[in-house]
Amino acid sequence: MTSLSTPRRLAASRDETQAGALLWLLLALLVLAVLLPLAAILGQAMLAADGSFAGLAPLRDTLAQPGLARAAGGSLQVALATTALVLPLAYGYAAALTRVALPGRGLFRLLALLPLLAPSLLPGISLVYLFGHQGLLKSWFADGSIYGFAGIVLGEAFYTFPHALMILLTALAVGDARLYEAARTLGAGPLRRFATITLPATRYGLVSAAMVVFTLVVTDFGVAKVIGGQYPVLAVEAYKQVIGQQNFPRGAVIGLLLLLPALLSFAVDRWLQRRQGTQVSARAQPLQPLRQPLVRLLALLYCSAVGGALLVLLGTAIAAAFIQQWPYQLGFTLQHFDFDLVDGGGWLAFANSLKLALYTALAGTVLVFLGAWGSSKLRTAGTAGQLLHALAMLPMAVPGLVLGLGYIFFFNHAANPLHGLYGTLAILVLCSVAHFYTTAHMTARTALAQLDGDFEPVAASLKVPLWRTLWRVTLPTCLPAVLDIARYFFVSAMTTVSAVIFLYTPDTVLAAVAVLNMDDAGDTAAAAAMATLIVASSGAACLLFALLSHWLLARSQRWRHPL
Amino acid sequence: MKLDPTTLLHKAPPADGAATRPYLTLAGISKRFGQQQVLSQLDLTIGKGEFVCLLGPSGCGKTTLLRQIAGLDVPDSGQIVMDGRDITLLPPAQRDYGIVFQSYALFPNLTVADNIAYGLGGARRDKQRRVAELLALIGLDEIAGKYPAQLSGGQQQRVALARALATSPSLLLLDEPLSALDARVREHLRREIRSLQQKLGITTIMVTHDQEEALTMADRVVVMNGGRIEQCATPFTLYREPATRFVASFVGQGNWLAARSRSALHATLGDVSLLLPAPHGTPPGSALTLFVRPEDLVLHPRWPATPDAVLADITKLELLGPIYRVSLHVPAWGAANVVADITHAQLAQLDISLQQRVPVSLNAARLRVFAGEEKQHD
Numbered sequence: 001m002t003s004l005s006t007p008r009r010l011a012a013s014r015d016e017t018q019a020g021a022l023l024w025l026l027l028a029l030l031v032l033a034v035l036l037p038l039a040a041i042l043g044q045a046m047l048a049a050d051g052s053f054a055g056l057a058p059l060r061d062t063l064a065q066p067g068l069a070r071a072a073g074g075s076l077q078v079a080l081a082t083t084a085l086v087l088p089l090a091y092g093y094a095a096a097l098t099r100v101a102l103p104g105r106g107l108f109r110l111l112a113l114l115p116l117l118a119p120s121l122l123p124g125i126s127l128v129y130l131f132g133h134q135g136l137l138k139s140w141f142a143d144g145s146i147y148g149f150a151g152i153v154l155g156e157a158f159y160t161f162p163h164a165l166m167i168l169l170t171a172l173a174v175g176d177a178r179l180y181e182a183a184r185t186l187g188a189g190p191l192r193r194f195a196t197i198t199l200p201a202t203r204y205g206l207v208s209a210a211m212v213v214f215t216l217v218v219t220d221f222g223v224a225k226v227i228g229g230q231y232p233v234l235a236v237e238a239y240k241q242v243i244g245q246q247n248f249p250r251g252a253v254i255g256l257l258l259l260l261p262a263l264l265s266f267a268v269d270r271w272l273q274r275r276q277g278t279q280v281s282a283r284a285q286p287l288q289p290l291r292q293p294l295v296r297l298l299a300l301l302y303c304s305a306v307g308g309a310l311l312v313l314l315g316t317a318i319a320a321a322f323i324q325q326w327p328y329q330l331g332f333t334l335q336h337f338d339f340d341l342v343d344g345g346g347w348l349a350f351a352n353s354l355k356l357a358l359y360t361a362l363a364g365t366v367l368v369f370l371g372a373w374g375s376s377k378l379r380t381a382g383t384a385g386q387l388l389h390a391l392a393m394l395p396m397a398v399p400g401l402v403l404g405l406g407y408i409f410f411f412n413h414a415a416n417p418l419h420g421l422y423g424t425l426a427i428l429v430l431c432s433v434a435h436f437y438t439t440a441h442m443t444a445r446t447a448l449a450q451l452d453g454d455f456e457p458v459a460a461s462l463k464v465p466l467w468r469t470l471w472r473v474t475l476p477t478c479l480p481a482v483l484d485i486a487r488y489f490f491v492s493a494m495t496t497v498s499a500v501i502f503l504y505t506p507d508t509v510l511a512a513v514a515v516l517n518m519d520d521a522g523d524t525a526a527a528a529a530m531a532t533l534i535v536a537s538s539g540a541a542c543l544l545f546a547l548l549s550h551w552l553l554a555r556s557q558r559w560r561h562p563l
Numbered sequence: 564m565k566l567d568p569t570t571l572l573h574k575a576p577p578a579d580g581a582a583t584r585p586y587l588t589l590a591g592i593s594k595r596f597g598q599q600q601v602l603s604q605l606d607l608t609i610g611k612g613e614f615v616c617l618l619g620p621s622g623c624g625k626t627t628l629l630r631q632i633a634g635l636d637v638p639d640s641g642q643i644v645m646d647g648r649d650i651t652l653l654p655p656a657q658r659d660y661g662i663v664f665q666s667y668a669l670f671p672n673l674t675v676a677d678n679i680a681y682g683l684g685g686a687r688r689d690k691q692r693r694v695a696e697l698l699a700l701i702g703l704d705e706i707a708g709k710y711p712a713q714l715s716g717g718q719q720q721r722v723a724l725a726r727a728l729a730t731s732p733s734l735l736l737l738d739e740p741l742s743a744l745d746a747r748v749r750e751h752l753r754r755e756i757r758s759l760q761q762k763l764g765i766t767t768i769m770v771t772h773d774q775e776e777a778l779t780m781a782d783r784v785v786v787m788n789g790g791r792i793e794q795c796a797t798p799f800t801l802y803r804e805p806a807t808r809f810v811a812s813f814v815g816q817g818n819w820l821a822a823r824s825r826s827a828l829h830a831t832l833g834d835v836s837l838l839l840p841a842p843h844g845t846p847p848g849s850a851l852t853l854f855v856r857p858e859d860l861v862l863h864p865r866w867p868a869t870p871d872a873v874l875a876d877i878t879k880l881e882l883l884g885p886i887y888r889v890s891l892h893v894p895a896w897g898a899a900n901v902v903a904d905i906t907h908a909q910l911a912q913l914d915i916s917l918q919q920r921v922p923v924s925l926n927a928a929r930l931r932v933f934a935g936e937e938k939q940h941d
Contacts, residue, residue: 008637011652011654013654013657454666457655460634461727461736463656473670476672477670
């Protein structure tokens, strides 16, 4: 006889036990790759310069440094300025793409997303070539004033534009035509309709985009490193403290400061998502894009101007990679790709980056998909599932620079049995998977949530093991999302510089790091050439994934197209 | 177009299904979600080969009960015994049943044949033969190579049924299997599922909120309300002899009349004295509520010989297709408003029009008597 007070549980079948064990294993891996390194930063921030425990004293000391206050102020200013610049630009661009019958809409969308293929160092290099001391248009920014505030803001605008655009595209893509018709019949003009319907409906997207841009700018150091001159920002300061002065506790404190805007934006975003809920009712009528010739012409001109500016920034670095000596000898050459003449790692770095991107895509996709599946589809997921889902959200709030610092403190600690990982490609893969985990996890969860929740119960009633249903049904139906995740991991690992900058060794040097080091050494043309290689391989990967996806869909996804 | 439920009932009440060998026994099943008691102390025995419907309004706990049987959830207390084996805590894969969900949950990337073969093991040839058998059984031989998205709702439903039956389980669970279909397809499939079930002799439990579905398909209907079983009986008994106010008002149409008891077998309804079909067990002078079906009110073309006929005002006449529903105001029954169902032939005989008075009597043998005043359960 079972007592009423003991909560009863169904016995788990063998496959469920296995899946449960796998889920705990994935959770442990995530704790190791995200949580413990972050904890290590906290610990490190409480150490004195000689390594002894000093409580909050180092934090106080570091915060009292005038340099730090200046850097914080600088970061704040560039982040605010970039947000103010990017938000209206991206909003207009997104509106033109979603609300106007724009000729060449797909092309413009692609154009605006191109910056995602490049490391954040690239716009800096382009700006140097355009407006720097030897720039083509140096008269636009007199006396090298591009090095500093103006350069950082322009570079960050390039780097953050696609991120803001993607959010705003989603926000503007849905709308209810009935609201606009009602407003028109009530005599509301275009401005009033915009202010009373469009703007309120997209306000969450706007806030979300603003938070993303702000956070990206504060935590990015690629742009500022190349074009920032003497202008102080936090991210570069952290880099200098750790790499230049080997002052780890101070680096840790700055890392904690960098965590603040990210945590804030993360919290705001979660809050917004909860509030956003059901904005568009199921009965909403789809919007008809505007077709007036004047509106279309204006939208075309606007998108050409903005997209053109992005293209110029991307194209300049690429062009510079093939030009003999900018801007004096404009002949074509491949000599800048002969990396043996310069320091930085050369072709080894490029090969390493390809390897890293490939392994990250493979390992990341498998881990993320299994984790998302286990935490959302497994009857026995329980605590492990909830913890995994919660922990999977964390990397979004951790800037790459901070994660990288955490990895030094955690894995480079002599007492860590995993110390051997330090300096290997494996740790770079682990760090990259952790760094980009959240977006991939969300993509997988969204795809899985669209599947009928009764698949697993039906399969269980037919006595089919979980694994077979995962392999035969769940994975094939989620294939487009899986490919998307792999592509995202590949491109991100290819272009990132922030997390890995602290973790590479001469043997595991990466392409994006090589760009940084070559630029540092004054070999700007070689840096441009390496950046071009990164853009080319990211672009090629995207193309390859698109073709693969197309082919697979045509071959195995016939069921998606009812005849 | 709704059929008169009486015409759908089996002619004679069949033997109580539980009288055959018990196959599934639920004893003292309780389940609570947070503060809400969803199932409380449920007992139910289902015989081998029986078709049982769980019927009730949404939130009555019928789907929750099915989930306990399927092992998708575990009851807080109580025991489930299937074929002599305690399965209360066993995972779904260690029970023995096939299930069809409301959504069908067909695997979209697999063909019909692969969907049906999903739970089958063994050699490829055996699987193919079994799939062919099942396709023939559901009458869909030609669609083996199609994908679920290419099928109509009714076809999808039958494929889901074939998949659930493929492994020859001893129990079939159906969770609102017809609710996503058009009325016509639904009626057709009702008959098809029922005859398939009888052909295979498989013990079946179906959850539904549609009383017509329950009455036409089931050997026995379990009416649930607020996590409890109100009545568990054959469709005939359920309709003719509802055990509670809830069952009376949930299943079919009816009139509620306020009366007063006079003796063990007699009651006063307004100015009329009635002989009740059975002793009601309340003291004389206490309040009673009488329940009578619309078809048990009799309208007479001329004044009848029966002593208890009274005059009624016709207030409304509605055509419901096969029958007419007549709304009446009866001053002699304590100014009650009632409805009566009559056939086209009866109407022709009556030759009535609006605002006319007709003699009306009630079939006292069919009265259900409930103690107290309030008409409905809660």
